[in-house]
Amino acid sequence: MAGRILIVDDVATNRIVLKVKLSAARYETMQAGSGAEALRLVGQYAPDLILLDVHLPDMTGLEVLARLKADPATAEIPVLMITAFPDPRTRLAALQAGAADHLVKPFDEQILLARLRGLLRTREADQELKLRERTFRDLGFAEGPALFETRSLIALIGSTREEAQSWKRFLARHLGRAVVEVVAREDALGDVALAQGYDAYVISADLGRPGDGLRLMSELRSRSRSREAVICIALPEGARDSAAMALDLGASDLVPEVMGAPFAAQEAALRIDRALARKRRHERLRDHLTDGLRLAMTDPLTGLHNRRYAMSQLARMADRAQATGRPFAVMALDLDRFKAVNDTWGHAAGDAVLVEVAQRLRAQLRQVDLLARIGGEEFLVALPDTAPEAAQAAAERLCHAISEAPIALPEPEAQGRAVRITASIGLAPCDPLSDSAPVEALISRADRALLGSKAGGRNQVSVFRRDAAA
Template sequence: MSGKIMIVDAVATNRIVLKVKLSAAHFEISQATSGRDAMAMARVVEPDLIVVGAALPDMDCADLIVALRAAPGTAVTPIVALLPQDTAQARVHALRAGADDVITQPIDERIILARLRGLLRQHHALQDMRLNAGSERAAGFGEAQGGFDRPGRITLLAVHMCDATALRTRLRSACRHQIATLRAGGPVTQAPGAPAADVFVLMIPGRAGDAATSEMALALMAELRAAPEARHSRIVAVVPSGCQPLAASLLDMGANDVIVGEADLGEWTLRMSRQIQRKQAIDRLRTRLHDGLRAAMIDPLTGLYNRRFAMPFLRELATAQAPGGKGFAVMVADLDHFKQINDHHGHATGDRVLCHVADLLGNGVREGDLVARIGGEEFLIIMPGADGDEARNTADRLCRRIAATAIMPKGEAGPVHVTISIGVAMGRGGQTSGAAAASVDALLEQADRALYRAKARGRNTVTLSARPAA
């Protein structure tokens, strides 16, 4: 995996050793020797990940992490603290400052590369989501380093349930998240349809060097990653002391974090909190992406589909081979004298009329038919598999229903009546993609001409095109 990694350490030996290991893994390396240099270099290099050593001449490792988190360019950049000693206090101090992970010396090449690969993989995926979803702050990710929107859901998956129960008791005393326990290898939710956990903690029993332990851990990890309910959840694996090779394999299989051996309760709480923060931030991004996609194909006033969605749908019908060689119907419908409604009653009433007509059209067609608003007061109705008689009958029924329904606007003395004119054209499927585009254009033109004839005949009527589109 390629990526830009910045190493911050005042000790030349530390930088050289780490640079050799990371360069061999094809990372692009930059180096800084102090906190001040690191802040300046980060603005220029824009690293994908930062490794911060403990030996800095001008500030503490944790102080630099806090400063990097406060800078807009590195607020969400993965940061790994490289500590000279493996103590619970030092690990908690670095995690609390905002480090994504903590690695201690001497460096185990397998575990550090796996951790960096995992962090970079997640970072690049998030970058893609943020680009598609819009600005970080608008999507909620800019606040991911802060508090929570809601308590998270943690599920402890264990082979031996006594291990899960003991850990749940510890965690409940230190965090406000909902914590459940389940047996590993079974269903990942407590009931069908229940929401999955934000974080799954996969607890692996055994001892270092035991082939059975590794085989079981990898199988459980593969099952959990494949579970549809867990596809958006974070996974933290817990492995016995000395199982660094297994930890590296689990990280490469998609674990978001791995805890090797015993961990201080404060470290547990911070790691769980960080995973829940990230899960909730990703959920906000996913929601923003979904809303953006919906906005791209839904008319915001009426809730109907828009032209951007309807046209590809129509082209697909023209290329698809319908069962039994059936064709499809296309209707272009236009409200009669709609400008007079806006002029006499105001645009607010006009909007209410449009929404009212949209509801009548949407409720007056078959399941599987499509109704779209394609202009100011113009609608498109597509009926797959319909013949001319069925299309004509549907259009007549819609005309009658709209004409018979009065709309009572707010503040008006009396109801507002509206009618609609509809032009109908018939199309056929099974065409090549090139021919389908031209056929759709011709079909819409025929429906438009039929609509004009309906208007010329006095409005509030239906006209069927004389011939099907070629």
């Protein structure tokens, strides 16, 4: 499943309709008909996202939202408020209370699913960063001092300069200390504009031609100096296709195009501020992790995580799997006949091989996967939220990536030669619903499967089978 979603609505028909739509998109759903039931299910199952009706029989949706946000265990779960009454005042109140968005029934399925995809992507990135930060703290490395927060610099790019100037007038009342500048669309990708290092962009979806704003957003996402910026797309009411496409292309959020409407400028400023706060939080976490982990928990040769970090991270991954009931997998990977490389060409050649293998492995794995060098030519890989079949396919892919092309050896000893390297892999899948083995046992299983790969002729993947080992 793509994620676990709790549907909270007092009308059973509404819950069933949403369940059908979400199940068709491969989401796992749960249902609640009241606020109390919703809070109980959240505490018991920790869903990835909540669809919460404003009107419930025992309490309002805003009261449920307030209780969720007040509890550290549930505060980070994204909540989409839903209602049958399109009231701008209620919409703004929901956003101010911490709702990720406020949607009106009947839903546009395309926009709903695009919004869900975007929120779940963001949640996954948040969870991964926080998981790594907790691992870092557990290993005894304190968080660095808070940095002085500079003013945010925001670029406004409208379909006309007059439109961007009107945005600036309305937003200036609500954006506090931020510096807001109007930027011409033809200048946005120029060296001068990119050198400004804008923290956020607000871009009209249609810059002269339909979709030009979305194309500009894609270009900004491809530039290193603007890739991590907040990008909000300004849309007219009812632009469903552009809204869904903007979210899927990576828009941080959507804001009203007509900011002179009641509460529109407040809503836009709130969405921009919230996206900027998330960006700053991610930057602090990334900088803290980058500086500390690089020094304390990485292998200096390959740049991969070392054993110390890997064991702590793997333990957290296993705990998370137990809490969510989702499968994961552990791999033990060993280079075949690696000693011969060192004996024949020297340790510099062996180091070059290890560096290249690390790069090939990293290129085949997701950002959320764990990759570590835990010994001379030994590597550990862990795949969260991965079923056994997908884990085996990933292991086969790693095996092929290592052996598919020879590795060039350094001069002068190797005299321009290259060597073909293969790897043996032992895979140990784990389904926490039926298997509560500790991390050490999982690594032992992967090692036993690795021995099977070696005995079977090397350059292959062997999977640990619990029934065969019994």
